[in-house]
């Protein structure tokens with residue numbers, strides 16, 4: 503990697519605790535602490551570390567015919583509309599864990615504002631972005647292509663991630679004000695409101711998911727009431743040779759439920775029926791995908807969605823992923839009702855989100871098999887877990 507890539511800055515991070523050991527595919531350290539869009543776009547060709555394996559780069563030639571679920575009837579308590587929405591969701595979640603929603607109740611002006619504020623941060627000089635650099639082992643803060651973590655299959659993107667939970671203090675607004683200063687107070691207020699709206703929508707969707715699974719409709723809503731979630735802002739710069747790299751590689755989100763805003767630039771692909779299928783951006787709609795943790799909460803009945811983000815040479819792309827995550831110490835296990843209704847045997851051991859998150863940050867780079875690898879790790883002798 504070109505030495506000018508590494509802008510070595512004093513790290514705001516606490517000392518890294520000892521890594522337990524390398525149980526998965528986490529490389530020891532990345533190629534450079536800071537690689538941002540300005541650096542990437544100066545390169546005459548895609549640097550080696552950003553070139554992905556051919557198997558991950560197979561093009562999508564088909565558009566996904568996902569269900570576009572209108573939530574208006576559900577919110578109004580219309581029984582027939584709710585049943586129809588639940589049926590559509592059940593079918594796609596059993597198959598590939600993905601749908602889109604309209605009439606979701608989130609103010610479209612708030613979404614537009616949040617999108618507008620993305621550039622205010624990502625267009626900053628790298629030294630400014632480094633002030634909120636992600637600390638090792640934490641998903642929060644700024645990252646340039648994860649170049650501080652990985653040395654190969656580097657994603658063609660920059661990310662900024664916030665921790666969010668409901669409570670007396672506006673945690674996202676406080677983070678922006680304290681870490682980025684006065685110029686980002688308004689940005690902090692916008693993302694605080696955005697996270698609050700996403701949290702409320704996510705709880706409603708967990709209710710609809712419970713209805714689709716024919717379990718107590720409040721079961722998952724109560725489990726996530728005190729969620730500690732993540733807002734991940736993604737910025738994908740244009741790429742000189744887009745057929746060689748990826749904005750985000752093939753993966754299932756380890757979290758529970760993702761509510762994704764994507765702008766009008768195509769880039770999200772979902773793996774369905776053994777082929778990559780492109781997701782059309784629908785103005786005003788929000789993408790919902792099932793993550794590993796929610797899949798475990800359904801004992802694997804609902805699939806964790808395998809997806810990726812491709813890049814292009816013409817237009818930058820922006821997205822915001824709200825990752826619903828249970829509070830750290832909550833035990834992730836399927837409801838007894840579901841096991842009884844479906845006559846299922848347990849597929850995964852009990853676990854907590856904090857353990858799974860730690861696994862993704864220290865032991866295993868998330869991909870399409872993270873949950874199975876984590877489950878095997880838990881069930882292995884040294885972790886003494888049982889199904």
Ligand SMILES: C=C1C[C@]23C[C@H]1CC[C@H]2[C@]1(C)CCC[C@@](C)(C(=O)O)[C@H]1[C@@H]3C(=O)O
Nearest residue numbers: 641657750751753754755756757825862868
């Ligand atoms: C718990 C998480 C890890 C990642 C952010 C959240 C949910 C999605 C995960 C991720 C996006 C999956 C692809 C790989 C990854 C490293 C990335 O490209 O950002 C993952 C995130 C992460 O580990 O920071």
Ligand SMILES: O=C(O)CCC(=O)C(=O)O
Nearest residue numbers: 734736750770811821823
């Ligand atoms: O940007 C996108 O379309 C997808 C991003 C994603 O999958 C993620 O951040 O987990």
Ligand SMILES: [Fe+2]
Nearest residue numbers: 753754755809
């Ligand atoms: Fe994802």
